[in-house]
Amino acid sequence: MPTPLRPARLRARLISVVVLCCALLGGLLTAQPAAAAIPVGNPDSYHVLVTKSRPLNPLNYIAPDLVYFPGTNYVLRRAVSANLQNLFGGARSAGAPLSVVSAYRSYSEQASLYNNYVAMYGQATADTLSARPGHSEHQTGLAVDVGNANGSCGLGSCFGNTPGGKWVAANAWRYGFIVRYPDGYQSTTGYTYEPWHLRYVGKPLATEMKTRGIPTLEHYFNGSNPTIKSATDLTAVDSSGVLWNYPPTFSGGLLQRTRVGGGWGGLKAGFATDWNADGVQDILAQWQDGRLTLYRGLRGGGFQSPIRVGGGWGVHEITVGTWWRGSRYPSVVARDGAGRLWHYANNTGGALSSQARAQFGSGWKTSRITLADFDRDGNQDVLATRTTGEMVLYRSNGKARFVDEGRRTIGSGWQSIDSAHAVSGFQGPASYGLTVRTGSGALRHYPITKGGWGGAFTIGDGWQNSLIFR
């Protein structure tokens, strides 16, 4: 049974103290405040957040390592220039050549631009058209306005409908850029749609935002900070019963882990899932004594006290997923001791009801089960791994039934592989695959594409004593 834990690090002391005292009072499972340390206020950081209400500090900040963008008089920070050259190369290859329209602007350049707008339109209108000096992303050297090389729709919202505008919206993330002021988010960013204004944030963050569908930097930094940030995170219990969370790089790797809590030694299986569909990842825990408990994730980090979701699950192999396509909550697909397959509907986002179960298979005693959309049709399928090491595909119709068809064998040699679980986004937007542990303790990823398996690769070694969440 997990117990409230001591925060591992006493940095961010105030937050730790608050978390610790809440943990003692309410039995909360606490988490380290991880993203709080992101240097969004450091103007030298590629992640700096500059808005109309969050000026640069100091106001007259001068960006470091400014270089000329080749063949122009525009300057940008060195990494931005290098990645923009690659972006322009990609756009040219795609038949949408681009050029720079504006890049770094110093405090005094921004001041004269803004003052011109004030003189022409008055301050209220000027504020919707231009940032005040010290408040512009252009002063960071990380922002660039781009246009079609032929000049069409320059600095106009119609740029978004041109080949260049469409190309940057779809591809800028590959080079570490985001479209900073997307359509429909004026109330969040303070700016109307600017399909031409690209902001460099680095490839890891740009890829994460694209993969998780996060529309703006404000959503990313001012939004929630749950312990398990996304369904792409890897969660695992080590041999001393400590639960860890590993955020993904979204390019096929894992970042530094954060400690979630201790006392998880009696676990049989664990699942990170948004059980109550509130947008925050929860933990469903299957204990060796047969209890099934739910830890609802909190938006700001940590978890609520566990609630009992079911009992008598000591011998079942369970998986969690959207077995009934379109259902609001994820549900449980389980194999019981007699080899029968059951679907337990999750109708409330809370406890499971035995009345809500339905049998849909039998004779599975010698097969382990993994839920995955192997044929990429949007319906969860069951991958059956036999004791012989064969993996067989049971496609589903998305309504808790298997498709009536001959079964296809999609793998062999899987007898030494366990902990297989499907994950979206591990290699970036639209990617999908299985993360598994091999008999030698290697963590490997097997991409799944519409045509079948992609090239598998090793994420890391030394996982033999971990219980990896599915």
Ligand SMILES: [Zn+2]
């Ligand atoms: Zn701009």
